[in-house]
Amino acid sequence: MKNMISALMLSTALMIGAGTSAFAQDKTIKIGNLTDMSGLYADVGGPGSTLAAQMAVEDSGLTKKGWKIDVIAADHQNKPDVGTTTTRQWLDVEKVDVVVDVLNSGVALAVKNVVTEKNAIMINSGAASSDLTNSQCSPNVVHWVYDTYMLANSTGTALVKAGGDSWFFLTADYAFGAALERDTTTAVTKAGGKILGSVKHPLNSSDFSSFLLQAQASKAKIVGLANAGGDTTNSIKQAAEFGIVKGGQRLAGLLMFISDVNSLGLNVAQGLNFTETFYWDLNDGTRAFSKRFSERSKNKAPPTMVQAGVYSGLMHYFKTLEAMGGNSHDGAKIVAKMKETPTDDPLFGKGSIQPNGRKIHPAYLFEVKKPSESKGPWDYYKLVGTTPAEQAFRPLSESVCPLVKK
Known part of the structure; x- marks a missing residue:
């Protein structure tokens, strides 16, 4: 009986071993x-x-x-x-x-x-x-x-420290926009700034006029664009038509990509500050x-x-x-x-x-170059500051993720 059990156990072990291999x-x-x-x-x-x-x-x-x-x-x-x-x-x-x-x-x-x-x-x-x-x-x-925490932490905090202590948000009306506005609000208020208001717009909007008029009326120093892609480029182009920057307000592209800057052109995008973690010419x-x-x-x-x-x-x-x-x-x-x-x-x-x-x-705060500063195609950014990896993202001590052991 013992021999039969031993043989069975050996056979099972060999089968498991073969399967694992x-x-x-x-x-x-x-x-x-x-x-x-x-x-x-x-x-x-x-x-x-x-x-x-x-x-x-x-x-x-x-x-x-x-x-x-x-x-x-x-x-x-x-x-x-x-x-x-x-x-x-x-x-x-x-x-x-x-x-x-x-x-x-x-x-x-x-x-x-x-x-x-x-x-x-x-x-x-x-x-x-x-x-x-x-x-x-x-x-x-x-x-x-x-992620939205990092973007808010880098761009939001830097702009408040530079004097942009009052904000109004144009926010894409879905999970991303809500998270970006939420995380930027936390970063701005933590740095001593205040939020004067916000307005939500549908995803993939073509007309931002009513939203921009509300931002203009708020008199906020910073108009935070909690959107991305075509929504960001469209809102920036229309903001230029409304004379928002010429009127003394600044635009903060809370999530921008080099494709957005290329779409806008340096004449429109120059002076914009935003955060990325990769740039082709870094x-x-x-x-x-x-x-x-x-x-x-x-x-x-x-x-x-x-x-x-x-x-x-x-x-x-x-x-x-x-x-x-x-x-x-x-x-x-x-x-x-x-x-x-x-x-x-x-x-x-x-x-x-x-x-x-x-x-x-690391996360990098960039500023878009003036046309006169660009030396060739896609030469769009100048590095303003670097946030080390351990400071850029949400500290584990603040995490509510159950995978993080407290």
């Missing part, structure tokens, strides 16, 4: 770029994020080592229901392992629930809501690049990558920080899977390993991933 040797990966392909954020992420993902696959060197890696993409149309339906299809049928980009906070917060339920992975570089790593954190999510590493990217980009533009984040996040993911010896397809387990491993790449430098899933790195 086969699992560890699985070298297939499928990446889904869920983004805005045709709307107001298409230049921020869109096809450029798909290109960034493809470049990460190539630069990882894994395919030369026998790995099979596929990249697919879909347009969520800035609709949470479209995003979740696409994600379920990807995870259930297409066997996607990791969802990237996920521009639009409303979409990302909804997709996060699906990814968590299915134990997949979301490496978000597009959505800004800081709730993704705070009140709605998940063991399956890593938030790369930026150092040798960013310049080398951006040159390769722009050569392959359809519009020959350098990468936005969202697109740079897709590349950077996937490079860390690939390094983690290689170190683990294969793809277990266990999202939470892989993300846990990603958090244990220090991050380091040419685009964002050295950093780390906190227990709440927040990737931290």
Whole structure:
């Protein structure tokens, strides 16, 4: 009897061992770029994020080592229901392992629930809501690049210290705008400023006249634009027509991208201050990558920080899977390993991933150059200040994420 039990235990152990070995040797990966392909954020992420993902696959060197890696993409149309339906299809049928980009906070917060339920992975570089790593954190999510807390902390605090101590917000009426206004309000009041009012506008607006008139009437020193993409560029262009800056008020682009500055042109955008965590001309590493990217980009533009984040996040993911010896397809387990491993790449430098899933790195306050200061195409920014990684994002001591041990 003892011999039979021993033989059975040995057989079971061998089967488990064989299964584990086969699992560890699985070298297939499928990446889904869920983004805005045709709307107001298409230049921020869109096809450029798909290109960034493809470049990460190539630069990882894994395919030369026998790995099979596929990249697919879909347009969520800035609709949470479209995003979740696409994600379920990807995870259930297409066997996607990791969802990237996920521009639009409303979409990302909804997709996060699906990814968590299915134990997949979301490496978000597009959505800004800081709730993704705070009140709605998940063991399956890593938030790369930026968030509303960081943007508010950097831009809001700097402008108050520079004398902009009264604010009025133009806010996109969905999860992202609400989070950005909330976090900026906290930063401004903490720095000694006051909020005189705010007005919400629909996503993808074309006419900002009534909203701008309210901002003008408030007499606030700073008009904070808690929106992004086409909404930001449209509001800035129309603010110029209303003479808001000439009248003594300043515009604060709380989330802006180099594609926005290019759309505005330096004549309109000059003097704007905002925060980014990536700029193509920041150092040798960013310049080398951006040159390769722009050569392959359809519009020959350098990468936005969202697109740079897709590349950077996937490079860390690939390094983690290689170190683990294969793809277990266990999202939470892989993300846990990603958090244990220090991050380091040419685009964002050295950093780390906190227990709440927040990737931290330095944040840079830029000012848009005057036309006379620009030396060539896409030479748009001058660096005003740098916030160290450990100061840029929400301190863990203030986190309400249950993944953070107090």
